[in-house]
Amino acid sequence: MSRRVSDEAALSAMSLEELWRLFPVILSESRPEWAEIYRREKEMLESVVPLSRISRLSHFGSTSVPGLAAKPTIDILLEVRPDSFVFETLPLLEKCGYREMHRDEAQMRLVLVKGYAADGFRGQAFHLHVRPCRDWDELYFRDYLAAHPDEAERYAALKRSLKEKFEFNRDAYTEGKTELIAAMTRRAREEMPGRHVPE
Numbered sequence: 001m002s003r004r005v006s007d008e009a010a011l012s013a014m015s016l017e018e019l020w021r022l023f024p025v026i027l028s029e030s031r032p033e034w035a036e037i038y039r040r041e042k043e044m045l046e047s048v049v050p051l052s053r054i055s056r057l058s059h060f061g062s063t064s065v066p067g068l069a070a071k072p073t074i075d076i077l078l079e080v081r082p083d084s085f086v087f088e089t090l091p092l093l094e095k096c097g098y099r100e101m102h103r104d105e106a107q108m109r110l111v112l113v114k115g116y117a118a119d120g121f122r123g124q125a126f127h128l129h130v131r132p133c134r135d136w137d138e139l140y141f142r143d144y145l146a147a148h149p150d151e152a153e154r155y156a157a158l159k160r161s162l163k164e165k166f167e168f169n170r171d172a173y174t175e176g177k178t179e180l181i182a183a184m185t186r187r188a189r190e191e192m193p194g195r196h197v198p199e
Contacts, residue, residue, distance in 0.1 A: 008099055010118035020168045022120055027163050028072045034063040037124060038074050045078060045128075048092045055079040055133035055198065062159075065145045069156045073115075073125040077139070079198075083108050083132040098128055108132050133198040137185045140196065144188035151184060 011019070038059040045057060056079040062070030080086055086108045090100060098112035108131065115125030145152040158180055166173040 007117045011116065016171075017168075020170055023116060023170070024167045025163045025170060025173045026071055027069050027159060029069055030065075030067045031063075031072070032066075034070075034072075034074060035059070038064070038076065041074065041076065041126060044096060045076070045093075048096055049078070049080075049089055053080050053085050053089075055081045058139060060138045060142045061127075062145075062155075064142050065152060067149065068145060068152050069159065073127055075127045075138075076129065077136065078128060078130045079133040079136075080130060081133055086110050086130050086132060089130050093128065093130075098126070101127075135194075135197045137189075140188035140192060141181060141185045143192060143195065144184050147191075155180060155184070 014022070042057050042059075046054065056077070058064075058077040058079075059074065060077050061073070061075030062068045063072065063074050078089070080089060087103070087105075087110060090110065090112075093112055094100075097114045099114070100110065101113045102111040103109065110130040112128045112130070113126065114128070115121055115123050145155060155177075158177060162173050162176040166176065
């Protein structure tokens with residue numbers, strides 16, 4: 001049995017609490033190499049997914065915002081065309097070391113991860129979000145933080161506070177950010193209307 005298969009089996013058998021203990025919330029100061037790590041992963045994805053099916057690839061999340069403290073996980077948005085291709089990407093992406101974490105058939109969304117093993121993080125962690133091409137909130141939120149360093153620091157302070165309370169509860173950590181993210185995203189859409197509308 002390959003190490004990857006055994007990792008998947010072991011992780012699938014763990015409770016949520018066990019997974020949170022194994023993969024706690026980690027915050028790192030901003031690292032300039034995150035942009036280069038994303039670039040290399042983007043090139044790899046473009047080499048396995050037909051370019052005719054890729055509408056847009058984007059680095060989002062806190063690692064995409066210069067100077068922002070972040071969980072050292074590279075979040076990538078892979079927007080595809082046509083919409084039906086979302087789930088057809090799975091076999092291609094599994095060859096690149098990704099494994100499915102979540103799917104939403106109704107919303108045509110697929111989330112894959114890489115860098116998670118039965119003994120903890122292994123190498124660089126990635127979260128890959130495969131979706132149809134749309135006007136996604138995450139891209140506006142990223143751009144808002146990059147354009148407003150004071151707001152980015154406010155967001156970073158919230159994350160540090162939540163990490164202290166919920167280091168071993170990722171759901172609570174994420175929920176604690178929801179209200180501020182929604183408010184900042186609304187302001188981003190007001191400031192940058194239509195910025196990410198597909199052409």
